[in-house]
Amino acid sequence: MTPPSVPQIEYQPEPAPVDDRVPVTVLTGFLGSGKTTLVNRILTEQHGKRIAVIENEFGEVGVDQELVIGAEEEIFEMNNGCICCTVRGDLIRILGNLMKRRDRFDAILIETTGLADPGPVAQTFFVDDEMQARLRLDAIVTMVDAGHIDQHLGVEREAKEQIAFADVILLNKTDLVDAQRLDDLERRIRGLNSAARVHRTQQAAVDLDHILDVGGFDLSRALEVDPAFMEPEYPFEVVSLYELPMGSYELVLDPGPDPTMNVLLGALERADAAAVDERLMERVLAFSDEAFWVRSGEGIAPGRGLHRLTLAPEPMRFTVMVDPGGVFGLYTEHRPDEYGLRLVGPDGPVEPVDRLEYAPQHQHDREIGSVGINVPGEVDADRFQEWMRVLLREKGTDIFRSKGIVAVKGDPNRFVFQGVHMLFGGTADRPWGEGERHSSMVFIGRNLDREALVSGFTACLA
Amino acid sequence: MSGVARAVREKVEPGLRTAWEVTLPDHAEVVKVSPDGTRVAAAAVSGPIEILDAQSGASLARPAGHRMGTTTLAWSPDGRLLVSGGQDGRVRAWDGVTGEPVRELDAGHPWVTAVAWSGDGRMLATAAGRELRVWGTDGDMRAGWTNAASSISDIGWKPGSTILASSGYGGLTLARPGGDKPPRVFEWKGSVLALLWSPDGRFIATGDQDSTVHFWYAQSGRDLQMWGYETKVRDLAWDATSRYLATGGGSEVVVWDCSGKGPKGSTPKMLQTHQSFVSALAYQHAGRLLVSGGFDGLLGLWAPNRTRKALATLEVDGAVSRLAWAPDDHWIAVGSSLGSVARLDVA
Numbered sequence: 178m179t180p181p182s183v184p185q186i187e188y189q190p191e192p193a194p195v196d197d198r199v200p201v202t203v204l205t206g207f208l209g210s211g212k213t214t215l216v217n218r219i220l221t222e223q224h225g226k227r228i229a230v231i232e233n234e235f236g237e238v239g240v241d242q243e244l245v246i247g248a249e250e251e252i253f254e255m256n257n258g259c260i261c262c263t264v265r266g267d268l269i270r271i272l273g274n275l276m277k278r279r280d281r282f283d284a285i286l287i288e289t290t291g292l293a294d295p296g297p298v299a300q301t302f303f304v305d306d307e308m309q310a311r312l313r314l315d316a317i318v319t320m321v322d323a324g325h326i327d328q329h330l331g332v333e334r335e336a337k338e339q340i341a342f343a344d345v346i347l348l349n350k351t352d353l354v355d356a357q358r359l360d361d362l363e364r365r366i367r368g369l370n371s372a373a374r375v376h377r378t379q380q381a382a383v384d385l386d387h388i389l390d391v392g393g394f395d396l397s398r399a400l401e402v403d404p405a406f407m408e409p410e411y412p413f414e415v416v417s418l419y420e421l422p423m424g425s426y427e428l429v430l431d432p433g434p435d436p437t438m439n440v441l442l443g444a445l446e447r448a449d450a451a452a453v454d455e456r457l458m459e460r461v462l463a464f465s466d467e468a469f470w471v472r473s474g475e476g477i478a479p480g481r482g483l484h485r486l487t488l489a490p491e492p493m494r495f496t497v498m499v500d501p502g503g504v505f506g507l508y509t510e511h512r513p514d515e516y517g518l519r520l521v522g523p524d525g526p527v528e529p530v531d532r533l534e535y536a537p538q539h540q541h542d543r544e545i546g547s548v549g550i551n552v553p554g555e556v557d558a559d560r561f562q563e564w565m566r567v568l569l570r571e572k573g574t575d576i577f578r579s580k581g582i583v584a585v586k587g588d589p590n591r592f593v594f595q596g597v598h599m600l601f602g603g604t605a606d607r608p609w610g611e612g613e614r615h616s617s618m619v620f621i622g623r624n625l626d627r628e629a630l631v632s633g634f635t636a637c638l639a
Numbered sequence: 640m641s642g643v644a645r646a647v648r649e650k651v652e653p654g655l656r657t658a659w660e661v662t663l664p665d666h667a668e669v670v671k672v673s674p675d676g677t678r679v680a681a682a683a684v685s686g687p688i689e690i691l692d693a694q695s696g697a698s699l700a701r702p703a704g705h706r707m708g709t710t711t712l713a714w715s716p717d718g719r720l721l722v723s724g725g726q727d728g729r730v731r732a733w734d735g736v737t738g739e740p741v742r743e744l745d746a747g748h749p750w751v752t753a754v755a756w757s758g759d760g761r762m763l764a765t766a767a768g769r770e771l772r773v774w775g776t777d778g779d780m781r782a783g784w785t786n787a788a789s790s791i792s793d794i795g796w797k798p799g800s801t802i803l804a805s806s807g808y809g810g811l812t813l814a815r816p817g818g819d820k821p822p823r824v825f826e827w828k829g830s831v832l833a834l835l836w837s838p839d840g841r842f843i844a845t846g847d848q849d850s851t852v853h854f855w856y857a858q859s860g861r862d863l864q865m866w867g868y869e870t871k872v873r874d875l876a877w878d879a880t881s882r883y884l885a886t887g888g889g890s891e892v893v894v895w896d897c898s899g900k901g902p903k904g905s906t907p908k909m910l911q912t913h914q915s916f917v918s919a920l921a922y923q924h925a926g927r928l929l930v931s932g933g934f935d936g937l938l939g940l941w942a943p944n945r946t947r948k949a950l951a952t953l954e955v956d957g958a959v960s961r962l963a964w965a966p967d968d969h970w971i972a973v974g975s976s977l978g979s980v981a982r983l984d985v986a
Contacts, residue, residue: 246707246726247749249768251789253808253830255849266789266808266830266848270750274708274726277666277684277960277976305848306870306916 198313199276200390201285203298205339206320207329208291211349215320215381215388216288220245224385226283229275231268233290244280246271250290252297255304264301269308276311284389285312292335295319295342296577296598299394303600316393319343319373320381323362324353330365337545340366341621342577343373344393351377371547372580372619394595411457412439412464413508417520417529418448423502424523428477428495430488431517438486439468439510442479442497448504448530458552458635460508465628471495479505488516548627553615554638555586561637565594565601568633573599575625581618584609586639594618652950653928653985655940658970659696660981663689667974669712670961671721673735679963679972680721680735681980682709688723689980690738693965693972696982700738705729711753716760724751730765742778746770753794757801762816764803766791771805773816782816793834795843797857804843804857806831811843811855825860827853832873837881842897844884846872852886854895854902863903865895869916876920878927883943885929887917892931894943912939912949919959923968928985930971932959938973940985955979 206212219228229244248267255262268287275285289298295317302314319339322329329336340346346366351359363375376387428440441463445452468485471477473493477484486495497520499505507529509518520527561583569576579596594603620630665683672679678699679691686704691697705725713722720741724730728749732742748768755764762781763774768790772783789808796803797813804813808830814822830848836857837844843855850868852875855861874887884895884902892910895902913933922929928950929941936957939949957977964971971983 249790251808253789253848255829262849264848269848270752270790270792274684274710277668278708279665279685279978 196313196395198311199282199285200315201272201287201302201312202315202389202391203295203317204286204288204320204388205293205295205317205342206291206347207322207325207333207336207339209325210291210320210322211347211378211381212288212320215347215383216286218381219286219385226385226389227281228389229282229285231271231285231287233288233293244275244282246275248287250293262300262304263297264304265297268298268301269305272312273307276307284315286389292333293339294335295339299342299597300600303597303602314394316344316388316391317342318345318347318388320347320349321362321366322353323348323350323359323377326362337369338577338623340369340373341545341547341623343370345388345391346370346373346375347378347381347383347388348375349378349381352379369545369547370621371549372578372621394597411461411535413441413460413510413535414512415509416453416533416535417507417509417513418445418453418531418533419505419507419520419527419529420448421499421502421505421520421522421527423500426497426499426523426527427521428497428507429517429519429521430486430493430495432490432492433488433511433516435511436488438488438516439464439483440477440486441483441508442477443506443508444479445504445506450531450533452504453506453533454553456506458631460506461631462635464508465631545621545623546625547619547621548625548630549617549619550581550631550634551615551617552635552638555584555614556616556634556637557639558585558588558592561585561634564633564637568630569596569599569601572622572625576620576622578621579618581616582606583616583618584614653940654951655938655953655971656984656986657953658982658984660979661689661691661696661698663687663974663978663980665978666976667960667978667980668709670963670972670974670980671712671714672963672965672972673714673721674716674718674966676966678718678735679980679982680712680714681961681972681974682712682723683978684708686725688712688721688733688738690721690733690735691980693970693982699736700733702731702733702738702740705731710751713754713756713763715756715763716758722754722756722763724754724765724767726750728767730754730763730767744772744774744778744780747772747783750790752791755794755796755803757796757803758799759801762801764794764796764816766794766805769807771803773803784814784822786812789830792830792832795834795836797836797840798838800840804834804836806834806845811845813857823860825855825862827862832871833875835875835877835884837877837884837897838879839881841881842884844875844877844886846875846886846888850888852884852888852893852895854884854897863901865902865907868893874917874920876922876929878922878929878944879925883922883929885920885922885931885943887920887931890914890916890933892917892920892929892939892941892943894929908943908947910939910941910943910947910949912952913937919962919973921962921964921971923964924966926968928968930962930964932962932973934958936975938962938983953983955981 251267253266468483476496583592591606593606663683665685668684669682688702688704690700707726709725711724730744746765746767747770751767753766769786794805810827811825831845833846845853852865854863869889872888876885894908915934919932931939938953940951957975961974
């Protein structure tokens with residue numbers, strides 16, 4: 178008999194059969210965020226669903242048709258020393274008992290204490306066979322108190338982690354702050370987790386369809402939950418498309434808010450969005466290369482790679498030699514209009530044919546964030562699995578969530594995957610549609626190395 | 640002549656025959672045969688309890704059980720009381736024949752996991768959450784302590800002794816209630832789900848969440864860890880001689896031989912008949928037969944000391960939830976996930 182090994186990557190070539198397991202929603206959020214209000218709504222409002230609620234302490238029991246059970250938050254480490262095998266022992270006992278009953282529930286809601294790490298709760302549903310056979314972790318829902326989250330995000334690691342883990346974020350108590358503030362908060366939340374769906378609520382009033390059975394961990398529904406999933410973050414905010422005959426041009430900038438700006442001028446096949454898409458990943462990778470530092474008066478050349486413009490407090494001019502002429506994309510780290518950026522040719526200003534925005538509109542957090550990867554083309558199945566295996570083994574502690582859809586060379590079906598820390602599962606999904614084949618994924622976690630993730634994945638391309 | 644008769648007798652393996660079957664309102668969470676073999680007590684996971692006549696299966700009494708669910712039952716050694724625990728934090732003693740309530744105890748926490756009578760019937764131990772309490776027959780609490788590490792998953796009195804073992808996350812605790820010695824702790828960084836003393840008191844076997852089985856030498860506290868199970872191990876059964884331990888934790892019944900130098904480094908017997916994980920195990924009180932039940936609803940009857948083939952199999956509806964041998968070893972009480980409770984005669 179040999180010791181078990183984790184993590185395991187299961188590549189199932191066939192689509193999974195219909196899942197009739199009971200969906201489980203995990204509700205996290207700091208004290209005062211409105212979790213109790215939400216639970217009370219679920220227990221008292223007429224919604225026609227039978228819901229069992231596992232509260233974070235022993236409370237009153239049995240309100241009409243619902244069942245309320247208190248939990249202990251007992252976190253058990255499994256003996257093999259792997260962080261992914263930290264589970265909630267009390268939930269195994271409580272839910273194991275619940276699943277034996279003839280009473281069937283439409284959904285189960287587990288409320289955690291304010292400072293809880295969602296990891297062990299989520300892992301319980303993957304590590305324990307009995308849980309996995311009968312229950313389906315559906316989503317992690319994190320409640321955020323719009324009035325106080327700023328304080329929490331400043332000091333409490335747990336607040337950021339709860340947001341980073343979430344499939345659904347309820348920005349609650351929106352009546353306490355103005356619209357501008359709410360937009361700022363939402364940007365900040367998106368900076369921590371670009372994949373979650375955010376709902377604004379007052380008094381925790383939310384449509385139950387937004388928090389129950391939303392499919393956050395459902396492989397084939399992963400994309401439904403993630404409106405921002407297909408918009409991974411890019412190192413440039415705007416690509417301006419120019420048709421430039423051969424000649425000498427000048428890039429003219431006014432002073433702006435930043436001391437430097439990365440720019441890249443690259444040739445394109447055509448002046449349209451599809452042509453930009455074709456070379457998108459190539460340009461993303463070029464943005465992670467070492468930049469040529471250039472000052473006002475110095476030159477920029479197409480095809481030379483990344484340039485870092487040193488920005489001065491007075492107007493700046495950079496020379497641009499175009500030879501031969503053609504279609505070019507000007508990739509800029511910041512928005513051109515923030516600097517009055519314009520291209521001036523021998524015959525005066527040249528207007529771009531089009532401008533494509535890649536602005537993530539996220540406010541970045543130094544520690545916790547998301548990395549999205551979206552690449553046309555196919556991966557080699559063996560290399561991709563090996564890359565994920567090593568990545569999750571080495572970085573799984575810091576990667577809270579991972580999910581994606583991958584085009585595998587030689588496989589007509591989409592390969593979809595989901596992970597929580599080091600636990601990972603993947604399966605074949607529906608066949609790809611015409612012209613759809615591409616690979617998208619998002620990693621959410623602590624101290625993620627965007628360049629390493631992008632280049633690691635790119636190396637798996639077939 | 641006698642030699643021929645013996646040979647014939649050895650070829651006739653025992654079979655299983657259903658004597659009666661009744662249905663509880665929900666999953667049969669516990670099934671226990673009274674010490675005199677005249678009654679079967681069974682509890683539904685949702686709470687109701689039945690005391691059944693072992694001959695006919697007729698209902699003798701229906702103690703109310705526990706709101707929110709009954710989790711555990713134990714007959715007093717004299718068979719006069721049936722004790723139950725549930726998710727209402729109460730332990731109740733019922734008259735073992737009439738089902739009338741006799742006494743109610745506060746277990747100290749809303750979820751009672753286990754109740755166990757000491758072999759002499761003088762003490763009742765109750766475990767609820769982290770609270771372990773020991774009661775006299777008069778209903779007075781004799782001792783009580785709080786387990787530091789976690790909720791208590793299981794308890795067991797050492798056979799013929801007043802030493803009580805309890806398990807949870809972090810290992811085992813052994814104590815003599817009311818004694819002046821501090822409890823002994825057998826530490827292990829993992830979650831113990833079930834414990835079972837060998838009848839000779841030499842070993843405590845534990846089944847664990849991380850798909851392992853441990854053998855603890857009760858004297859020294861030394862342990863052996865057995866790896867490689869398919870899933871968590873909840874079902875354990877010792878044979879009467881303390882030589883064999885049968886364990887679940889997979890679709891095969893794994894039987895360890897503890898004779899000689901013990902199970903260390905040995906290869907266990909693997910008994911195959913179940914199509915899904917084993918869910919219940921019981922050895923005869925005095926004989927060598929083992930009965931196993933699975934989530935597939937199959938029952939297997941085995942003589943693991945002489946053959947790896949099932950002597951007989953039988954299928955019930957739903958999963959097998961509990962198995963218990965009658966004191967005379969002639970029949971088995973079986974409970975199922977669909978609530979059926981049946982008597983199976985072994986003949």
